[in-house]
Every structure is written in structure tokens, then in C-alpha cells.
Amino acid sequence: MSTPEPGREDGDRAGQPSGAAVEVPAGPLTHLAVGLAVTALGLATLVGALDLGVGSAARPGSGMWPLLIGLALALLGVALSIRAAITDDAERFTRTSALVVAGLATMLGFVAVIGTVGFELPSLALMALWLRGLGGETWRSTALISVVTVVVLYALFVGALAVPIPHLF
Numbered sequence: 001m002s003t004p005e006p007g008r009e010d011g012d013r014a015g016q017p018s019g020a021a022v023e024v025p026a027g028p029l030t031h032l033a034v035g036l037a038v039t040a041l042g043l044a045t046l047v048g049a050l051d052l053g054v055g056s057a058a059r060p061g062s063g064m065w066p067l068l069i070g071l072a073l074a075l076l077g078v079a080l081s082i083r084a085a086i087t088d089d090a091e092r093f094t095r096t097s098a099l100v101v102a103g104l105a106t107m108l109g110f111v112a113v114i115g116t117v118g119f120e121l122p123s124l125a126l127m128a129l130w131l132r133g134l135g136g137e138t139w140r141s142t143a144l145i146s147v148v149t150v151v152v153l154y155a156l157f158v159g160a161l162a163v164p165i166p167h168l169f
Contacts, residue, residue: 026090034090035081042073099134106130118168123150 048063049070055061080087110126127146131137137145157163 026092028085028087030093031084031087031090032081035077035079035084037077038080039074039077042070042075042077045070045073103130103134115166118166120150120154120168123153 045066047070049067050063052063052066053061054063054067106126106129110122113122124146127149128142131142131145132139154167154169157165158167
């Protein structure tokens with residue numbers, strides 16, 4: 001029998017069977033680093049929004065929504081940083097955290113090529129990579145979901161809404 005955790009008589013963490021490995025939560029330094037990263041992202045978004053031009057409430061410019069989102073990110077990042085010392089419910093960064101980095105890197109690649117080749121092929125490739133490579137889906141479901149999603153997005157944004165996005169067809 002395992003030694004019970006302080007405050008728990010049965011020795012089990014909520015939702016874990018007895019004998020399961022107990023994950024140690026992330027520490028205050030990790031929480032602070034995440035809070036500072038979110039704050040930095042918010043501030044960078046604010047700077048980009050100001051470069052786009054915010055406009056006014058009556059005539060918003062293209063930077064209005066990025067400004068509001070950047071402000072929200074910056075404020076939430078500050079709140080996370082302040083709470084870093086007292087928060088103990090987050091997971092540590094592990095090898096599976098690399099999936100998030102891979103997802104972000106592929107999204108940046110998608111953004112880099114969409115203006116040149118349109119959104120259809122990069123969207124199909126991104127969906128397939130995320131579903132099969134990062135999500136471990138079967139080839140059958142990956143192909144079906146990827147193709148159907150791109151067709152629906154094309155029909156909605158290009159066909160029905162006439163959104164001026166780069167496209168091949």
C-alpha cells in the first residue's frame with residue numbers, strides 16, 4: 001500500500017487508480033515563464049495592431065480587433081504572472097509538449113505559403129499533418145476529414161461569403 005498524500009486518506013489522486021504514477025505539477029518558475037510569455041505575446045500583438053491602424057469606435061480600422069485581443073492577452077499574462085507563486089494545478093512541460101510547438105511551426109509554414117499557392121493545398125496538407133502526424137488518426141479518417149473540411153471551407157468562404165482569400169480554383 002502506498003503512503004497517502006497529505007490531506008488524502010486513500011492515497012489516490014482524484015481520477016487516478018491506486019498504484020498509478022503521480023504527476024508532479026509544474027512549479028512557480030514555470031507558471032511565471034508562461035505568464036511572461038503570454039504578456040509578451042499580448043504586447044507584440046498590441047504593437048502590430050497599432051501599426052495596422054486602430055481607427056475609432058465609429059469607424060474601426062483593421063487593427064481594432066488585434067488591439068483588443070492583444071490587450072486581453074497582456075492583462076491575462078500579467079494576472080498569470082502574479083498568481084505564479086500560488087498556483088499549483090498545471091502540468092509540467094513534457095516531451096508531448098513538443099506537439100504544441102510542432103503545431104505552431106506548421107501553422108507558421110501554412111501562413112507563409114498561403115499567399116503564394118492559395119489556401120486549398122496548404123489547408124489540406126496542414127489538416128493531414130495535424131490529424132495523422134500529431135493526432136495519430138488513421139489514414140482513412142485523415143483523408144476523409146481533410147478533404148471534407150477543405151471543401152466545406154472553400155464553399156463557405158469563397159463560394160457563399162465571397163471572402164477575398166488567396167485560392168487556386
